[in-house]
Amino acid sequence: MNDDKPFYKHHVFFCLNEREGKDCRPSCGKSGAEAAQQHAKKRVKELGLNGPGQVRINKAGCLDRCEEGPVVVIYPQGTWYTYVDNSDIDEIIDRHLVKGEVVERLKI
Structure with a gap:
């Protein structure tokens, strides 16, 4: 195994955390994150x-x-994005994962 090369060219992690309670911090899981990941x-x-x-x-x-x-977040680059809907997810896929371009308008 070549330790200099990552196992995946892009490893993409969607936060699916869901907090409970009326006074809790916002959570990605309550913002459609699971559907976006799927x-x-x-x-x-x-x-x-x-x-x-x-x-x-x-x-x-x-x-x-x-x-x-x-x-x-996409590794190994460590690029963080936010999104609103599937068209944002498609843009991240088409531009970052396929073309290697950072999607500046969605970057955090």
Whole structure:
């Protein structure tokens, strides 16, 4: 195994944390994060981008940036994004994962 090369070209984590209580901080899970993660996973698979050496879409617990959320982070670049809907997710996939461009308007 080559330790200089990451297992995935892009490892994408969607925060799905959901806080309870009326006085709690915002949480990504209450902002449609699970549906967004499922959409991204399906779309990456349809594009043939999934698997070792390519892209992995994962669920994550709290990433501690909920006030800026919902949030997604892409490694190994360490690029953080927020999003509103599936068109934002598609733009992140098309531009960041496919073309290697940072989507400045969604970056946090």
